[in-house]
Amino acid sequence: MNDIARTVIEEVSRNYENELIKKVQKNRDKEAFYHLVRLYDARIYSVVYRFLHNREDSLELTQDVFLQAFRKIKQYRWESPFYFWVQRIAVNYAINRMKKYGKDILSRAQDCDGVQSAAAYVNSPEQALEGEEKKKFVAGALARISAPYRMAVILKDIEGFSYEEIAELTKTGMGTVKSRINRGREELREIFASMKEEVKEYGM
Known part of the structure; x- marks a missing residue:
């Protein structure tokens, strides 16, 4: 696909999404919201x-x-993409759930080798198969990091939040945020170092 075609498709997709959002904001249109959900349910599940x-x-x-x-959709102000707005809701909910479970979250975590990852939440078989094993491997490595460090690494290195945003989301100081990210990255490096063959296999 050339750049022009890609730009056209992105523009059409963006316009379609914007029309759906306007319908929901104006009329609480449930059918329009259903289509919005279908656009992002796999990505939010992944988060x-x-x-x-x-x-x-x-x-x-x-x-x-x-x-x-x-x-809360009427609170969406169009200042950032709609996905980012929903993503922030998802992160807040996930953080609160982790705090609720506390240490029990480890006992609730399932064996990543036997669990469908985010790709399995998508209807397309092609999407479900693409990168499945790599996702399981990364999920398994992340699951071995202690919860506060895992939370910080996910927010910074996977979800792309800034240090300031992470401090706001987790209600912790900037120094704590940076320390947790550094510790989490170090734990990941140690895990990957102990799994050299798998890291090489997945091209990481």
């Missing part, structure tokens, strides 16, 4: 799953996130 590592909990929380998005 939540990286925190909880439990399929049932992640599915439940993903539904809660979109219910909250529907209730």
